[in-house]
Every structure is written in structure tokens, then in C-alpha cells.
Amino acid sequence: MAKNITPRNEDYSKWYTDVIIQAKMADYSPVKGSMVIRPTGYAIWELIQQNLDKMFKETGHVNAYFPLLIPESFMEKEAEHVEGFAPECAVVTHGGGKKLEENLYIRPTSETIIWSMYKKWIMSYRDLPILINQWANVIRWEMRTRLFLRTSEFLWQEGHTAHETAEEAEEETLKMLNVYKKFAEEYLAIPVIAGKKSDSEKFAGAVHTYCIEAMMQDKKALQAGTSHNLGQNFAKAFDVQFQAKDGERKFVYATSWGVSTRLIGALIMTHSDDNGLVIPPKLAQRPVVIIPIFKNDDEKVKVMAFADSIFAELKEEYNVIMDDREKHKPGFKFAEWELQGIPIRIEIGPKDVEKNHVVMVRRDLMKKEFIGRDVIFETVKKQLAQMQVDLLEKARIFREENSFNVDNYDELKKIVTNEEGFVYAHWCGSTECEEKVKTETKATIRCIPFDREEEKGVCICCGKDSDRRVVFAKAY
Amino acid sequence: MAKNITPRNEDYSKWYTDVIIQAKMADYSPVKGSMVIRPTGYAIWELIQQNLDKMFKETGHVNAYFPLLIPESFMEKEAEHVEGFAPECAVVTHGGGKKLEENLYIRPTSETIIWSMYKKWIMSYRDLPILINQWANVIRWEMRTRLFLRTSEFLWQEGHTAHETAEEAEEETLKMLNVYKKFAEEYLAIPVIAGKKSDSEKFAGAVHTYCIEAMMQDKKALQAGTSHNLGQNFAKAFDVQFQAKDGERKFVYATSWGVSTRLIGALIMTHSDDNGLVIPPKLAQRPVVIIPIFKNDDEKVKVMAFADSIFAELKEEYNVIMDDREKHKPGFKFAEWELQGIPIRIEIGPKDVEKNHVVMVRRDLMKKEFIGRDVIFETVKKQLAQMQVDLLEKARIFREENSFNVDNYDELKKIVTNEEGFVYAHWCGSTECEEKVKTETKATIRCIPFDREEEKGVCICCGKDSDRRVVFAKAY
Numbered sequence: 001m002a003k004n005i006t007p008r009n010e011d012y013s014k015w016y017t018d019v020i021i022q023a024k025m026a027d028y029s030p031v032k033g034s035m036v037i038r039p040t041g042y043a044i045w046e047l048i049q050q051n052l053d054k055m056f057k058e059t060g061h062v063n064a065y066f067p068l069l070i071p072e073s074f075m076e077k078e079a080e081h082v083e084g085f086a087p088e089c090a091v092v093t094h095g096g097g098k099k100l101e102e103n104l105y106i107r108p109t110s111e112t113i114i115w116s117m118y119k120k121w122i123m124s125y126r127d128l129p130i131l132i133n134q135w136a137n138v139i140r141w142e143m144r145t146r147l148f149l150r151t152s153e154f155l156w157q158e159g160h161t162a163h164e165t166a167e168e169a170e171e172e173t174l175k176m177l178n179v180y181k182k183f184a185e186e187y188l189a190i191p192v193i194a195g196k197k198s199d200s201e202k203f204a205g206a207v208h209t210y211c212i213e214a215m216m217q218d219k220k221a222l223q224a225g226t227s228h229n230l231g232q233n234f235a236k237a238f239d240v241q242f243q244a245k246d247g248e249r250k251f252v253y254a255t256s257w258g259v260s261t262r263l264i265g266a267l268i269m270t271h272s273d274d275n276g277l278v279i280p281p282k283l284a285q286r287p288v289v290i291i292p293i294f295k296n297d298d299e300k301v302k303v304m305a306f307a308d309s310i311f312a313e314l315k316e317e318y319n320v321i322m323d324d325r326e327k328h329k330p331g332f333k334f335a336e337w338e339l340q341g342i343p344i345r346i347e348i349g350p351k352d353v354e355k356n357h358v359v360m361v362r363r364d365l366m367k368k369e370f371i372g373r374d375v376i377f378e379t380v381k382k383q384l385a386q387m388q389v390d391l392l393e394k395a396r397i398f399r400e401e402n403s404f405n406v407d408n409y410d411e412l413k414k415i416v417t418n419e420e421g422f423v424y425a426h427w428c429g430s431t432e433c434e435e436k437v438k439t440e441t442k443a444t445i446r447c448i449p450f451d452r453e454e455e456k457g458v459c460i461c462c463g464k465d466s467d468r469r470v471v472f473a474k475a476y
Numbered sequence: 477m478a479k480n481i482t483p484r485n486e487d488y489s490k491w492y493t494d495v496i497i498q499a500k501m502a503d504y505s506p507v508k509g510s511m512v513i514r515p516t517g518y519a520i521w522e523l524i525q526q527n528l529d530k531m532f533k534e535t536g537h538v539n540a541y542f543p544l545l546i547p548e549s550f551m552e553k554e555a556e557h558v559e560g561f562a563p564e565c566a567v568v569t570h571g572g573g574k575k576l577e578e579n580l581y582i583r584p585t586s587e588t589i590i591w592s593m594y595k596k597w598i599m600s601y602r603d604l605p606i607l608i609n610q611w612a613n614v615i616r617w618e619m620r621t622r623l624f625l626r627t628s629e630f631l632w633q634e635g636h637t638a639h640e641t642a643e644e645a646e647e648e649t650l651k652m653l654n655v656y657k658k659f660a661e662e663y664l665a666i667p668v669i670a671g672k673k674s675d676s677e678k679f680a681g682a683v684h685t686y687c688i689e690a691m692m693q694d695k696k697a698l699q700a701g702t703s704h705n706l707g708q709n710f711a712k713a714f715d716v717q718f719q720a721k722d723g724e725r726k727f728v729y730a731t732s733w734g735v736s737t738r739l740i741g742a743l744i745m746t747h748s749d750d751n752g753l754v755i756p757p758k759l760a761q762r763p764v765v766i767i768p769i770f771k772n773d774d775e776k777v778k779v780m781a782f783a784d785s786i787f788a789e790l791k792e793e794y795n796v797i798m799d800d801r802e803k804h805k806p807g808f809k810f811a812e813w814e815l816q817g818i819p820i821r822i823e824i825g826p827k828d829v830e831k832n833h834v835v836m837v838r839r840d841l842m843k844k845e846f847i848g849r850d851v852i853f854e855t856v857k858k859q860l861a862q863m864q865v866d867l868l869e870k871a872r873i874f875r876e877e878n879s880f881n882v883d884n885y886d887e888l889k890k891i892v893t894n895e896e897g898f899v900y901a902h903w904c905g906s907t908e909c910e911e912k913v914k915t916e917t918k919a920t921i922r923c924i925p926f927d928r929e930e931e932k933g934v935c936i937c938c939g940k941d942s943d944r945r946v947v948f949a950k951a952y
Contacts (some may be wrong), residue, residue: 007928009497014560015645027587027593027597029542029543029593030547030550030592031543031545031546031547031580032590034543034544034545035543036593037538037540037541038540039539039608042538042539042540044539044540045541046539048726062515062518062519063515063518063519063522064513064514064515064518065512065513065518065521065631066505066512066513067505067510067511067512067629068510068544068613068615068629069507069510069566069615069629070507071506071507074506087572087573088572089571089572090545090568090570090571090572090580091568091569091570091571092566092567092568092582093567093568093569093570093627094566094567094569094617095565095566095567095617096563096564096565096617096619096812097563097617104507104566106544106582113505117503117505117512120503132515136613137612139544139545139615141571141573142571142572152545152571153543153544153545155541238540240764266616283490305655307842335711350494358673410822414730428661428740
């Protein structure tokens, strides 16, 4: 276990912060509630952006940029929206040395400013659909910072689409939820439960909200992405009508969907260990480190020649690090790159050169293996792919082992209170029962999952009929 | 000439705005001073980002992200900095429903927040250099919007580096200026004059500022990028010292450098014409459009088969648009894609199919050429490369034809007042003479150019000795 990192079983919350600070992924900033994303953390965000952006473009979306500052009066146009977000906003009252005539809110999300523009751009069905995404920063006021998971300012993407029909909007909402699910599983290696939010958990201004939910290593839930069907709520608030093919004027249908730098927190909490960060290979800008080991100049010449040839070969495909710093001992370097989460470490000492092999260590397994010189490249390739698959599978098994079908309220209470995992239980659909569980156990309904078959039962709370189980858990 | 676009010689300023609005590159937002960057404009920014980011990484830089909000007290730590920027700031006074104890400024630039973090991160020479860049939004209050060129909020990148010695910092400052020059010329196809700013034009808080300056089609100057040597000013303001190799404690040396979405304005003003936008091929996400032309189903079958095979071939390498919309006539489509600045248009009618060729039109030349079926791919490739070169060369010739060595104050006054071009004139180096010219002609010293040889002369204003000419011009 790495020095300066509290073990998970001692204090999970401290472990999480230690990994981030020690791996230099992020740091606290002097402004309460906000953080600095350092290069190691930002490198992961860059690959999240690149890969998600590609998936957005493949599904027909384009990027744009809307203003940071939103007039107070815009926020007030959609009743649920202002109620949900205004209390969390940072407010600009002065600009250019003067008091402003109207206060400006730093965007907590951009529906209002975007729909004020869509009103200008949408005249007829020919202007639809609009499939726009934006990469941006937003602020939702927080005093208690939790790096990556809860900060006043965070980076995210927000898609905002406009459609002719309710069906198209629903299709888009689900399509983007699936993009998120695919991305979470294939890139972040985080298995997620896709489903629908209960009414009390939906986005302020949405008709309904879909989400993906993941289990962290402390068995708590983390919402990793949301996709909202906004119906005609924002079109009505901003009077956005279009001339339909039949000549009638109709209100436009909307969706919005987003994921944020919170995904980096989810990645850490799913895969990392007491030695530090573990990065899924597809999100590692530097997937391989080579550490040459020698004690004198003779050994150095021999080892470096061998190491350089391997470096050159791998460099063709991978951003390899050659750690030939002489001021540090091998053990120090091993610990440092483990902390940084580099997926594959290659160690090369004089004896390895003689035997024409290297020692290879996969970050998730931490087991040394000898790999013959001829098959290094293909082994790196294979192991990176395998590690990506294994991380997902390990997390899936962990989640399944800690998910329980429960039909007894006391048992639900025990499991969620002790944070033993996810509880699949019957629920009648009423806000009262949902609230009761929340008050008594601090667990919320994470989602009404898509992948569970309908099943007759009775509400775990009130005993009324229910035809499906929902997921209860404590959440971040 | 395109409808809805005012010709340049009628009203250059209106032409510029018309191109942007008609090509849907950007739009005015409801908040005074701010703009919306629409997909056509944002697509150019994405390629600017991708290519510049690659150049930053090749020169050893990494990306990070620092908070949007800066405490008032931080801004006040560097005297020139606060004087220069505070009056332009947007100020957050309330957050989370409460009045804040200390006002927060939305970053106009990030030196202060970044150096407050560097203080935490820099202990010894081993921690140096720090070579960090950030892609972000900033706000500098503006009431009179000029799309892309002058808006309250804009997108940019800001590099912030920390070094052991003054020499290293100076080397970095010049290295990044050269990156900007190379990028401007090779990607934006904009020839630039690299040089040093006079003291009165330098960045608030810098020891000195280097810049690249370009000539627009109205013969006014536009500053396209700046690189600042900040000396130890910010290290002293934030008390950032390090233990040097010799054991002594010393203040760190700093640089900062940035370019912004203003580059899109420069691109438009350099290359576009009365038909709309002209995009240099390297910054065109969609460099080719194919327009099949047919009048009946027989022709359609024949033309589409031919067009589809060309589309498939080009698609291997390029993001080609196939504009087979039947509701619009060819002339309409030609005008639309000219307006959007697509570099190459391919027209295919039934006769072209018979003759086994296509009509190809380069956006900058607007001349039809017949290209045999077999050489379409290689011609597209060649013409895209050639257009990139030609745009730069055309702009360079234009600038040279409109640059004048002047030794007589009245002549300088005439040229800059009538906006006839750049004036290279001798200057003694005093702020008084610089101010006098500015007051009397509205022209400023754009830079002390690097590429002009030393030359003895006398100041155009006061007659004192001078050993170099500087560039005077009216500027955006």
C-alpha cells in the first residue's frame, strides 16, 4: 500500500481524497467549493471529451457555444426550473464598474439561454431537428467540496435538441442515454443501470428524466449521466413555435442531456485501490511506462540499449514513458507510476536483457510476468485490451454480489443503512412511500431500471400493488 | 454577389457582420456584449483548438483547468494587473442565495488564481518548469459587440509557465510566439508580423509583451496573439519562491500567452469575399461538397450512380457533403455552399457523366474546371493543398502592397487616417511621441517588428535619433 494513502477499509472517503491529491489529479482552490483540475486529472477529461464527442457526432450532433451569463428574467420563465436552480446560482450584479440593470446568473445549465436563441432560429419544420451540444463550465453553489463529485464549478457537456414531435424527442432522449451507457461501459469500464428517475428525482423542468447509475466500491450509488425529455415545457416558456408540414403552428419538443467531470470521480471510485489510481487503458494518455534498472555504467549501456529498442517499437503505437531518471530508485518509480495509474509497467534489469525478456506488470493485477522480447508489442496490445475488459467485469461482479432482491422493509433498512449495496424492491409509485424510505434510511430510488422484467409484487412500504422492482441505495 | 451580404466596398463593417450572420457562424445573444457561436463558427474553433493543442503538446505543455471565479483580493495583489483589468470585470456578489463575504471576479485572465496555486506546488527547482495551458472562457466587459472581435465573453487558451531563470522564461515567451506565427500562417493562412509591443501597449503585469499582427482586407491591423514575459512580477505578488540548485531561495520567472476566438474574426476578414465565408482547407471540417444535377428520374439514376461512386472514393479521406436535396435548385445550392465557405464544390450533370468528368470549383477562385473521373481524388487533394498556400500568398501580397516606409509625419497621418495600410516609420521610443501620434491619427504602434533590419533614422514625431522602424496602423 502506498504511503500517504489511507486504505479503503480504514476510511473510504479519505482514501478517495488521498488518491486524488497524491496522484496530483486535482487540488482545492482558494475559492470555497471550487477545485483545480491538475494535468493528470485533466488528461482523463480530454480523452472522455474526445471519445464522447466522436459518439455525439456519429449520432448527428454538432457543437456550439452559448453565453455563460443568463438574465434573471430568463431563469424565471420556466417555473419548476427557476425553483430548482435559482437558489444554487452565482449572481453577477456588477459589470464594467457599474451596477447592472438586471442581475445575470452564471449558468447552472443552459436550457433558458438556448431556448431564447432557438426562438430566433426555428420558423418551420425545415429548421428541425436541431441537434446541438455544448462543452462548457457551469456553477451550482456548493460549500462542502468533494473533489470531482461535488464542486461549485464543474466542466460538462450539455446537449439541447429541438424536434417536431413528442415521439422524436423521446427517441432522442433514449438514444443519448444509450450513448452514455455505452461510453460508461466501453471507456470508463463502469457497468451502469439504465433507467427512469422517479418524479421527485427528475430534472427541474423535465417531463421525465432517464439516468445511468453505478455502484462505487463503498457500495453507494453514483449517478453518472442523465437524459431529459423536456416535452414542450421550454418551448412554451420561450414561445418557440414552428410551422408544421400541415401548416399548423405547434410548439417544439425538447431534450437535454449531460455528463460532467464527475465521471472522473466515478472512475476513481470504481477502479482505484490502496496503491492509488487505476486508469482504464482507453482513457490513459500514457498507457505504458518502461523502467530500466542498472547499478553501474556497464549495466546501464546494456540495459538502455535493450530498453531503447523496446521504447522505439512501442512508441509507434503508444505514448510510452521511459523513466530513466537516475536520481530515483526502482522501488520509488514503481510506486510513483502505480499511484498515477499507468496501466502497464515494463521493468528491465541486466538479467532480463541476458534472458531476452522483460518483466511486465499490469496495474490492476500487480503480478509480475516474464515476456519474451519478440512478443512484447503484441502482449502490450493484448493486455491493454484485456485490462479494459477485466476492469468492467470485475466491477460488474462486485455490483451483482452486492445487489439484493428484498421484500421486507426492515431488511431494506438494514442493507441501505449499513451501506451493504443496492436493494431491488417493489414500490407502488407514490411519492409518499419514496419520501418515507428516504427519511427513515437516507436511501433514494436511484432509478426504475429498464432491464428488469415486470414482476407482480407489493410495495415494500405500503403494501399496495406493484408491478416492478426499483433500485434503492444511498447515493453520492 | 450573394443576396443579404453588403459588398465590402460599400460598407466593410456591415459586410463582416452580414457574412457571419448569413453563414450562421454566430448570432447576437440577449445579454448585451455577448454572442452565441453557432455550429458553422464553432466547427472552425474546434479545428483551431485541435491543431494548436497538438503544437502545444509537441512543445512539452499539458492542459489543466483553474476556477472561473477569482477573489477580489487576488486581483489586487499585482498593482498593474488590477489597474488594467478590474474595471473590465464582471463581479459576483451573491452565491447560493447569500451575499458573499468577498466579491468574486469572473476571470478576465487567470494569472492571479494560477499563481496562487503555483505557490502550493512549487518548492524546489525539481518542480520546475511548469508548462501548463488552459482552454477556457473569460469575460472582459464590453457594451458594443463586434462578433468574434469584441465581445464580453470569449473563448481562448491561456498558457501559464513557471521557470528557474529569466533566460528560460524569455526563451519560452519567444517559443510560443513562434508557435502562434506558425499556426497563423500554416493553418489560418494569415501572414503575420511578429514583434514586440511598446511599453504602453503591453499586458498589465508583464515585463514585456510580444505579439503577432495581421492586416485585414480594410487595411486595418488586428492583433492575433500575444506572448508575455512576466518576469518575477506574479511570483513576487504571490510570494512564489523555490529552492535553487545552489540552495538559495529565489523568485520564480513566469510567462503567459494566449489566442482566442478572435482568430475566427481574423480568418473571415482576411479571406472572405462578397459571396460569403472562405475557409482555409486545413480548418474546414467539411472541405468538399458534391452537387448532383438532374431534371428527371432517368438523369437522376445516371447522375447519382456517378456521384455516389465519387462520394465513396472521397469519403475515405474527406468529410464530403452530398447535397442531393431535391427541393432546391442547383443555383441555390451553389450560393449556399459558397456562403458557408466550403473549399471545393463538385458539380455533376448528365453531360458530365457522359464525358466521364466533373466540374470542380475552388471557393477562392470561383472558376469552373473540368476534371476527369480518374483524377478527381488526386485533384481534390492537390487543390486543397494549393488553396491553402494561395490564400496565404494572396494575403501576403495584399499586405505588402499596402505597407509603406514613411519618413514624413503628414504622410503617415494621411495614410493611417485614410486607412490605406501599414506605415513603417522611425520612432524614438518615447511614450510621448507614441501618444501624440495616437491622439492625432488614432493609429497605434502595432509592434516593433523582428524581421526588419536595424536602420538609422530620426523619429517621425520629434526628430530624435531612432535605430529602427515600427509599424503604425489603426487597429481593431
